Amino acid sequence: MTVSRRSDNGSLVKIVVTVKQVPDPNSTILLEPDNTLARDREVVLDPGDECGIEEGLQLKEAHGGEVVLVSMGPERAKDAIRKGLSMGADRGVLISDEQLAGADVLLTARALAAAIKPEKPDLVICATESYDGSTGMVPPMLAELLGLPQMTIAKKVEVDGSTVKVHRQTADGYQVVEASTPALITVTAGIAEPRYASLKGIMAARSKEIKQLGLSELGIERGEPGETIDGLADAEARKAGAIIEDDGTAVDRIIQVLAQAKVV
Amino acid sequence: MANVWVYAELNAGKLQSTALELMAKARELGDVYAIALGTGAKAAAATLGKHGAKVVHVNEDKAFDEYVAEPSADALAALHGQHQPDLILFAFTPDSRDVAGRLAARLGKGLISNASDVVAKDGGFVARVPYFGGAKLASMRANGKPAIVLVRPKSFEASESGGTADVKELAVTIGEGSKRARIVERVAEASEKVKLEDAKVVISGGRGMGGPDNFPLLEALANALGGAVGASRAVVDAGWVPYSMQVGQTGKSVRPGVYIAVGISGAMQHTVGMKASKVIIAINKDAEAPIMKMADLGVVGDALKIVPALTAAVKAKKG
């Protein structure tokens, strides 16, 4: 007898949400003299990932299933996973290995793919890009490595049986894109307002499982990095111009500037 | 001569302006081979030729229009099997990002994303990438071949160089296995009148506009100036205006003659998308807002009073 992975009403069985611990966006950037991020900086769960977790939890509430958080990072990245667990996710997986320090995008995607594959998710949810790296490249690479179709930059997601439909933001509007599960989606920050963890949620998260995996367990070897940072320089800054109080003459000043720029 | 590929993105049959921006850079770096896929590819090839493409590989299979990323990644991978490019340039746009990521993973190559420039160095390529919201500029070296680089729109200025491309049919069959994420509908939300990316004047509103009901004030000013309205991410996320209006790191890059930031604080993730504008005017209640430090003219005051008065003054001046 073959065992169906789907429950009777064709709902989701497993949702994987990728999460990352990042420098706190609310603290100012501190760089060491060698241009690496100051290590003692506050770190938090990426705000974009909170939206991904929220979307995962809402889909679980509507369609059933389990929400598994998968992250890569140092040991302390468990705090970021724990935060997601306290929001309501079921369990976590942390890929942590000294060899992964400074991993490039491809290695990151390979490691995440190796950890996600055995979970056999129906849906993988990623943020569109991370707060710190902002390459936006891990999700499409992950989709390729997992052999999944991808629907990126979703501002709305609907699941109906084994069909996932998203509203995908584009430069001039949006597209309605659909695929069958299993699939990978990336979501925007606008998709769902992340819930606050309740006290009960925080207590419950303490006993939820976070499985830790190293590279050897994933059967991955670190290769040559695809790209390396050669140097970091201050970007050219614009100079401040005039700052004036609006004492009734401001409109005239703006008109002068517009006239100089030949737009009026 | 380096062998440089440009992924010339088409959208609903139309060649994207980013493709021509990439052409301007690519022809400085080597012999340019452009790849145009989907409806309109052959027509696009003529334009790409005028912009310096030596060869344009085309295929007009409808699958490229209808399905996300996978058919295009298949075509590029097939072509990569026959020719070994030194560099592949993609635009950092939603569609091209999807394709570039899949292709790089399939080839087992790294890539450099979100770049603002590419230069040839020591026989390879180095890309400049804005970091920390644009405060720093990193030089990233691509170690593999091909180097795969995604460049932010508006990083280069498109210009014709004259010429005719040799148009070659790219032989590839798109299997059913790649026809998965299907585009079933395209909905336009952006203003039909003036495209934000191409507008000579951009008036962007932020949280300081107080609410979506006040955005028509900006539209009135934009109409008077013949410009387009943009927005900060804060108001896009709040649902006041559609994402197509977002300017910044995760939105559009613009470089108009005049950029007017209204009720926008000037977070680096916003300014990275507009700081190449020729003239910047900021209207903000707070004289200490970061945007004031980069504006050519900073006006400290209430946007809701200044904007209507400015619109009236512009109309009076234009007669």
Ligand SMILES: Cc1cc2nc3c(=O)[nH]c(=O)nc-3n(C[C@H](O)[C@H](O)[C@H](O)COP(=O)(O)OP(=O)(O)OC[C@H]3O[C@@H](n4cnc5c(N)ncnc54)[C@H](O)[C@@H]3O)c2cc1C
């Ligand atoms: C990964 C990441 C990517 C991001 N990408 C983008 C992006 O692409 N684009 C983007 O814009 N942001 C982006 N952001 C968000 C960015 O960091 C800021 O949060 C956002 O730009 C702030 O928007 P704002 O200036 O409208 O709001 P606020 O920062 O809240 O500023 C509102 C301003 O309005 C002024 N104000 C209030 N009332 C009035 C009034 N009556 N008249 C005049 N002025 C008034 C205030 O003084 C204040 O300066 C990103 C953030 C992250 C973490």
